[in-house]
Amino acid sequence: GAGVSQSPRYKVAKRGQDVALRCDPISGHVSLFWYQQALGQGPEFLTYFQNEAQLDKSGLPSDRFFAERPEGSVSTLKIQRTQQEDSAVYLCASSLPGNLYGYTFGSGTRLTVV
């Protein structure tokens, strides 16, 4: 596609519910990143894939967070047993190897846990 596509755009979940957030990167972008942005804050790194390999997951806040990219294109960020503190915008970005031309960000998924 022409840009990075994220779905859903908005998600309201009841506390304890599991959610799955999808990211469809630009075709040919092997690097894919997930960031979490709390209200009024800058984005914070969650995890990074190069093709299907998850090279860095140091930013995942707990074992309730899980990300996958099984075929090296679409990625899913899953949050199990959501808590109120998980409420944030989840941003996905993709880039070419070595980030030669910068990143392209999706519009994000705004998750609200009630």
Place this chain on the structure above:
Amino acid sequence: KNEVEQSPQNLTAQEGEFITINCSYSVGISALHWLQQHPGGGIVSLFMLSSGKKKHGRLIATINIQEKHSSLHITASHPRDSAVYICAVRLLRDTDKLIFGTGTRLQVFP
């Protein structure tokens, strides 16, 4: 202490004013990015810098590697420039991930 700090946090300006947003960082980097985020919208990449200066339209970005400092300038500001401007650095010692500043919220009034 955050590894990337921006100032000011909030900035208001009248249309036509020259605007400067500053970014300081405390780590070794391979590149610095300036990004723009509109309310409810995604993030748009404005510049990627590793040295010197870049210009795109009314936007100018500079970086001083020795001083670990970058500035984003907007000339002849316009209300449509109102957005959050975020500085982010790519670490030397790490994967391609970015470390973000908290952003500068700019409002330009007509």
